[in-house]
Amino acid sequence: MLLAMNKLPLLFAIFLLSASAASRDFPALIPRAVLFGNPERILPQVSPDGTMLAWIAPAHAVLNIWVREIDKPAAAARAITADPKRGIRDFFWQYDSKHVIYLQDHDGDENWHLYQVPVSGSTPQVRDLTPGKLQARIIARSPDFPDHVVIALNERDARFHDAYLLDLNTVERKLVARNPGDIEYYIADKKLHVRAALARLKDGSAEIRVRDNEQSPWRRLTGWSADEV
Known part of the structure; x- marks a missing residue:
């Protein structure tokens, strides 16, 4: 009995706080x-x-x-x-x-x-600028070449994006990097030359590949294991 009586003040305080909150004017909801x-x-x-x-x-x-x-x-x-x-x-x-x-x-x-x-x-x-059944991505652009942009398109194979230099006036495009099947994205320098790429390998690892120019072969620069990616 004594324990129950000791709880009464606490229950009364909770009741007063609840009643006060219920009567308080809340701000209107923010419109959707x-x-x-x-x-x-x-x-x-x-x-x-x-x-x-x-x-x-x-x-x-x-x-x-x-x-x-x-x-x-x-x-x-x-x-x-x-x-x-x-x-x-x-x-x-x-x-x-x-x-x-x-x-x-x-x-x-x-x-x-x-x-x-x-x-x-x-x-x-x-x-x-990129008609057809494909997906386009922007790779790079430069104020030194205002009429060109480097883009990635999956027109050749829907699974992979190749890199192209696109003429914004004539809409002509030049293939500058063909995706071997593991490139996630390409990187171009300030002259709009595609010279680096991030590759995702089948074992879950990743590596950065670079080349000296667009006619040179790709080489591995650095990489990460599957646990590090």
């Missing part, structure tokens, strides 16, 4: 649109020549790329893409300051293509 909706503006980027500003913002409720001249008011902004579905999440300026480049897949299939769109003109035309 704030947490999961499209941002107003993201990824502002100034063109390489410093004259233009580009960013991503909704156009007809879908994220697209917008531009305006640096010295113009905000009202002069215009959308240069018109993606009607999933929207555009990332982009970069081509070093000629006349185009922007972005990756986009088709309805979420993750077969990314590389697209180019001019920033001038009343109705800019988007151009697919």
Whole structure:
């Protein structure tokens, strides 16, 4: 009996705290649109020549790329893409300051293509730089070569990506590294020459391979065992 009586003050205190919490006014829940909706503006980027500003913002409720001249008011902004579905999440300026480049897949299939769109003109035309049934990846680009970019494509074999030098004007591409089947990704130098690669081997180990130039054979530089990877 004495033990039960000793518990009464504690139970009474818990009751008072619970009642106080129940009567307290809690702030309203954050709307789902704030947490999961499209941002107003993201990824502002100034063109390489410093004259233009580009960013991503909704156009007809879908994220697209917008531009305006640096010295113009905000009202002069215009959308240069018109993606009607999933929207555009990332982009970069081509070093000629006349185009922007972005990756986009088709309805979420993750077969990314590389697209180019001019920033001038009343109705800019988007151009697919990597047409076909394939997935494109960006390897490297350089301000010293504004009309070229190094990309990886799995066009030859869907399992593996080969490296290509892509001409952004003519859309011609040159194979610069053929994937033997174990290359995860390639690395290019500042001259856009593919000279390093990360390979994943069948035993779970990995190694870095390098070459002196694009005509030289690959050689192992360093590596890690399966336990170290």
